[in-house]
Amino acid sequence: MLVSMKGILADADSNNYAVMACNCCNMENVEAVVAAASSKRSAVIINISPRQFHLHADLDAMIPMIVSLASAAPVPIALNLDHGKEYDDIATALKKGFTSIMFDGSALTYEANLAITKQISTMAHNQGCACEGELGHVGQASAGDGEKVDYFTDVDMAVQFVKETKVDALAVAIGTAHGKYPAGFVPKLDFVRLKELKSALQMPLVLHGGSGSGEENIRRAVECGINKINVCTDVFAIGRDSVAHALGENPSVDWMNLMSGAQKDMQDYIESYMDLIGSSGRYQYTLADKQQFD
Template identity: 50%
Template sequence: MEEKIMYVSMKEMLWHAHTHRYAVMAINCVNMEQAKAIIESAEEEHSPVIINISPRQLKAHGYGYIMVPMIQALAKRASVPIAFNLDHGANFEDITQALQWDFSSVMIDASSYEFEENIRRTSMIASLAHGMGKSCEAELGHVGLAANADGQNVDYFTNVAQAQEFVERTHCDCLAVAIGTAHGAYPKGMIPQLDFERLKQLKEALNMPLVLHGGSGAGEENIRKAVACGINKINVCTDLMKHAKEALIKTLADEPDIEYMELNMAVEEAMKDFIKDYMRMIGSSQQYIFEQHDGPELD
C-alpha cells in the first residue's frame, strides 16, 4: 500500500474547501504544545489544518529549523492534511529561508505596495514556490491593525476588478481579501462590520479559495457568514493565544503546586477544546472520512 503523505501545501485542501463551501483554520503556532494541540485536534475532528507562523514569531521564539522537522514528524503520523505556512512574509529573505527550511506554503504580503509592485513581487514568489512544489498565498487590499481601526477604512478594502487582474497575472493559489477585519485585538466591546456583499462579488468573480485575516475577535456570527459567503481559510492567532494564557492563569490559580509538565499539558488540552469548537463552527470537521485500510478519502 502506498504511504499517504500528509505534510502538504495549502493548495489542494483549500480547493476542496472552496468546492465544498467550508473553511480551514490557519493557526499561528510557536512551540511544541501548540503544534500538538493543533494536529491532535485536526485528527480528532477529521479536519485539514494549516499551521501558521509569522517572520516575527520565527525570529523571536519558534525557530524554523526546529519547527519544520517537528511539524513534519507530527504530520507523518497524521491521517489528515497538515500544511505549514509562512504567514505575512514581506521580505524576500524571510520567504526564501522558509522555502529552504521546507515550509509547505508561503504567503507573500506586498499589500502595502502599489498595485503593480504587489503584482511584481507576488508573481516572483508564486513562481518560486510553485517550482518547489509549494503553494503561495497573496493579499490584495490591506488588512491593517485593529488598534488603529484600519478594518473600517474602506480605502483598504479589496477592489473586485483589480482582484481579477491580480490573480490572472500572479497565479497565486489563494487570496487574502480585505472586507473589514483587522489584525490584533479590537477595542473592548467592538465587533467589526464586514462587507459581505463585496465578499460575494469577489467569490463570484475569482472562483477560487479566499482568505480572511484578522478573524480573532470578529464574532461567531461574522465568521459563520463569512464562510457562507466564500471564505475558505481563516487565520487565528490572537484568540488562541488569549485562550491559552487564560487557561494557564486559571490552572495555576486552581492548582498552585502543579508541576511544569502537567501545566503545559493542561494548557494543551484547553487549546484543543478551543480549536475543535472552531473547526466545527467553520465546517471543516468530518471533511476527511476514514476507511480502515486506505486512509482518509475526500468526501
C-alpha cells in the same frame, strides 16, 4: 500528512467550507492543532510568521516536530509561512520545508505588490508549494484599520491581480483586522463585497484577522466564500488564560501540568472553531490517499 495548501483549499472551495490556519510558536501549539484536526477529521494549516520564528519558534526545532506529527495524522496538514515580506525569510521557509507561502505585499503600491507576488508565486510553484497573496490591506485592530473602507479589496483589481500572479488563494480585506479588538467591539464585514469577489474570482479566498470577529460574522463569511481563516490572537489567548487560571487555582502547580492543560484548552477551542467553519468530518481516509492533496 504534510501536504501543500493548494489541495486543502481547493476542496474547501469546491464544498463551501473553510479551513482554520492556526499560528504556532511552540510544541504545545502544534500538538493542540494536530490533535484537534485528527479528532475532528479536519484539514488544518499551521502558520508560522517570520516574527514568530525569529523571536521564538526556531525552525530547525519546529519543522522536524511538525513533519513528525503531521506524518502520523490521518488528515492533510499544511505548513504555511504567514505574512512573508522579506525575500530572505521566504527563501528560508522554502529551503526548510514549508509547503505554502503567503506573501504580504499589501503595504506596497498595487504595481509593486503585483510584481513581487508574481515572482514569489513562481518560486513557490517551482518547488511544489502553494502561494497566497493579499490585495487590499488587513491592518491592525488597535488602529481601527478594519473600518477603513479604502483598505478594502477592489473586485476589478483582484481579478487582474490573480490573473497575473497565478496565486492559489487570495487574502481579501472586507472589514477584519489583526490583533485584539477593543472590548465589546465586533467588526462589521462587507459581505456584499465578499460575494462579488467570490463570484468574480471563483477561487479560494482567505480571511485574516479571524480572532474576535464574532461567530455570526465567521459563519456568514464562510457562506459567502471564505475558505481559509487565520486565527492567532484567540488561540494564544486561550493558552495564556489557561495558564493564568491554573496558577490562580494552585500557585505551586507543576510546569508540565501547566503546559498540558494549556494544550488541552487550545485543542478544545480549535475543535469548536472547526465545527463553526464546517471543516469537521471532511476526511475519512488513510495515508495512502496522500497523493490527491499534493
